Amino acid sequence: MGAPKQRWTSEEEAALRTGVAKHGVGNWRTILNDPELSSVLRYRSNVDLKDKWRNMNVTVTASGSRDKARTAVKRTRAAPKNNDHSAAIITVTSDADDEIVDAKPIASVSAEAWNASTSKKSHSRLDNIIMEAIKNLNEPTGSHRTTIANYIEEQYWPPSDFDHLLSAKLKDLASSGKLIKVIVILAPYSILMLCLCKKYKPFKSETTRWYHVGKFN
DNA sequence: TTAGGGTTACAA
């Protein structure tokens, strides 16, 4: 352990983030072998990548706890697989880490109480429940609003205007980066290619929005 | 090869 510490450069950190986005968390060897990244990361081992990713998640969660980093890392493993010719994920509109706070069933309470801030953390109770729902549903391509709503209705006793609240909250969480909003375009392959080339903007009826916790690869 | 826990170097 006498080796001098080799501080990570911003280029290396960027390469690691790119690698994780591309290959997924845990595929450190694959990231290292990526021709686009290998030159930047040539002085790093797969263990270095793993450790750095852990540290980066500690920083992001601002908790200083390795345990929280671990949960963050675990949650980033799910990745959408585009194996359907008639539907594809076109856009990931936001991406950020988050934290999980305990969410136990509660009795029916007012919308204000659902939305009330729980502690020094800025998360509301509903935020946590939504995160828990998406996490537990564990759908590879994320979960649709109605699926999330059904889960919460099964597990909890939401207020009458819950559906409206949920929509607003999902929008908030996506815009703040706590959730990833994925736009899935239900269209033939040719249309998808036009979308990718930005030559065709799908109608609202041709798209659906799925919400996902964590990062894609 | 990876995850997770432990250790050490370093900066504030």
Add this chain to the structure above:
DNA sequence: TTGTAACCCTAA
């Protein structure tokens, strides 16, 4: 002295 980041060790 303390917290953080980098590095090391080991089990699976």
